[in-house]
Amino acid sequence: MKKQTQSMPLNTLQQGDCLKFLAALPDHSADALITDPPYSSGGLHISAKQAVTSKKYLGSNGASYPEFLGDHRDQRSHLHWSLLWLSECYRVLKPGAPVCLFSDWRQLPTTTDALQGAGFLWRGITVWDKTEGVRPQPGRFRQQAEYVVWGSKGDMPLQRGVGVLPGVYRVSIKAADKHHTTGKPTELMRSLVKICQPGGVILDPFAGSGTTLVAAAQEGYQWLGCELSAEYAQVARQRLAA
Template identity: 30%
Template sequence: MDNWRNRVFCEDAVKGIARLPDGVADLIIADPPYNLGKDYGNDSDRMESAAYLEWTAAWVDAALKKLKPSGSLYIFLTWRYSPEVFVMLKQRMTMMNEIIWDRRVPSMGGSTRRYSSVHDTVGFFVNARDYYFDIDAVRVPYDAETKKARSRSIFVGAKWLEMGYNPKDVWSVSRLHREHRERADHPTQKPLEIIERMVKASCPPGGLVLDPFLGSGTTAVAARRCNRDFVGFELNPDYCKLIEQRLAALQPEADAAATVSTPCP
């Protein structure tokens, strides 16, 4: 496959990924269907459990062939299938973190027969010990009060105080409600804040991010905003058009003009 960088391929991920060169991606960000019956304009989120896990293994094996030895994978899941998928991935990679995305869902009703589910689970996996990871790019700044409290001479000039702290494995970032300025017409759109953190930490500048399930295109947008390349796949042609629109809306310095959306055959 030629001219595949910074392109959206509107087709089945497993088939499309097979055409990419091996070992080209620095980072894979995967937000696959959770198999909860969501409407993505097709039946991709409605499978029997065994079929879903078999399909997951198939796309994982296809995608991992495209990852560099120093590469990483982030995968979004829920508690329903994360145990099985994590075990499967541990047979192929090294697990570094289980990240909890607290969606900041307000306490309004919910089931009376179980606890309300208000988080997504994210697995962070790497290929090798020397995987790329830039913690300084994603440090969280300390507030003024914290810096003031650390005013003793032993803290003056301390790198950790000036640059901020390492993000924890619980990420409290609001989901994109209907009125949110980022919100696009997609049922499970992820916030840019989360995806950009992954890109900055785990893909070097000028590197390549692979997303097998682009959905609303947040990974593509985040990659271009962070001066990284991307390649991605999306089955629904309406979402492919949405991604193209979001990329076109980027500022010129994000090189939106270089992106091309390939329509379904």
């Protein structure tokens, strides 16, 4: 039996589980997927992974942020869960839509596997250079980069009205622009959303503090978002209303 779905008003942020949110969206209703899902990568062992996020991710600016949910899975369950929501995204996206998924080095192999397992074409990796402002550790390389695994739903035509985009984004984290434990800079996201065709609808099922949605609105795109945490959904709504 075909799933019954109905159009959701554009520029809508829903608070709740992303799987229910995505299941309610109609086929071929978004032009790009740009999202920063929980990495489930903090800590080396399962007991450490299941710690609250404020214990796993220590910020360099000393600020305190609300806990966020869904960051407790081990490697196998993270892959299985990623396949579930990415498969729903595949249905929701239009043919040729670009996909951008944030990851750190620990989950990079899992993220590239999940992208392809859900049916997307893997096209490459873009680097976010966080600059030398990240916390140093003597005798070790700086954990200075995170990654954007990107691809598309099948063929992605060159003639989409999109220019040439950087392969590396060097953007520092500024305290005044950080609203989430693992939040990304608005400047970074304003550049990244430009992979979407002009005026298109950008889907973000892990909206967090709303930075992708804010960036989409500032760059002239429509958007659809979901956030599991009620606290962060409220932060995102406040930022979008500002």
